[in-house]
Amino acid sequence: MSLILYGHHFSSYTQKVLVALYENALPFDFRCVGPDQPEHTQQWRQHAPLRKFPVLVDGARSVAETSIIIEYLQLHHAGPQRLIPDDPRAALDVRFMDRCFDLHVMDAAQHAVDGALSGDDRKRAEGLARSADKLERVYGWLEPQLAGHNWAVGNEFTLADCAAAPSLFYADWVHRIGDGYPTLRAYRARLLARASFARAVDEARYFRPYFPLGAPDRD
Template identity: 70%
Template sequence: MQLALYGHPFSSYTQKVLIALYENSTPFDFRPIGPDSPAHAQEWLRRWPLRKFPLLVDGERDIAETSIIIEYLQLAHPGPVRLLPADPMAALDVRFLDRFFDLHVMNWVQHAVNGALSGDPARRKEGLALATEKLELAYAWLDPLMASRTWAAGAEFTLADCAAAPSLFYADWTSRISGAYPHLQAYRARLLARPSFARAVEDARPYRPLFPLGAPDRD
């Protein structure tokens, strides 16, 4: 039975898993969740009532949480691109960076988005201000790290880059990565040029008006 992925093309975490699937040309059935596909939403909620996507379905097995999904894909459906190194210490570095992008970048983007979605001007202002402060800290840490690296963990594209691509994509929309961080700017540009992420970005393009902070006319 072919893999099935429940999610939304504009969701950063759905994109994270899509990148991994596209990297290895893994066959799967994408089941978008939205008003045009109520049956998908019903089945998704039956399988995962915590209401978080994406959700990967492999036969009767349901796999939630993006990092776990990508590790599962490597174990159960491996391809030519190994997204977790075989060396345990190298894999630990990749997992750390994966957590960094999810927790210290994307988490603060979501904080700003939630403030904007509240409809409360005060919450919108607070959410954006705190997100900007926290993202600047993340940018300042990441920039020197990327000075001598092609990808997040070194020379190879990994799970960490699957997390970094949508995180930095939306973070730059939330609080622009300034010229003070040239290495991080260059890394974001490399991610956008990566065919797997470029495909995810293009698939999500029709949904840009949904970005509550206002999607910039770029990327």
């Protein structure tokens, strides 16, 4: 039985897992969760009691939470691209950066999205301001952190880069990465050029008009 991934192409967390799957050319069946696919939504609910996606289904086992899904893939469906290093100290650095991109970039950008989705102008402005404050802080921290190497942790593409790709992609839409962060801007450009993430971005283009803040005419 092939792997099944329930999610949505425009979801940053779904894209994070898609990047990992594409990096190792793993065969899987993608099932989009949404109003146009009620049968997929019903199946997803059976595998996701917490009502979160993405969820990976491997036979009788359901795996939730993106970082855990990617680690699970390496344990049970390993490919040539090792996304978590074997060395425990190096793996700790990768996991740390993975959490930073999820918690301090992805989640920070979400404040603006949630504010826009509310339909309330005050909440929209508050969400944008909160996102800008948090993102500016993390951009400043990431700039020297990324200096001197190609990827998030050294020169090998890892779990951390799977997280960084969609988080920086959408964060830059919410609060532009300014010219004062050339290292971070170059890193985001390298992520967009990576075949695995470029594929995930292309698959989601159809949904850009639905971005609640208005998608920029780039990327």
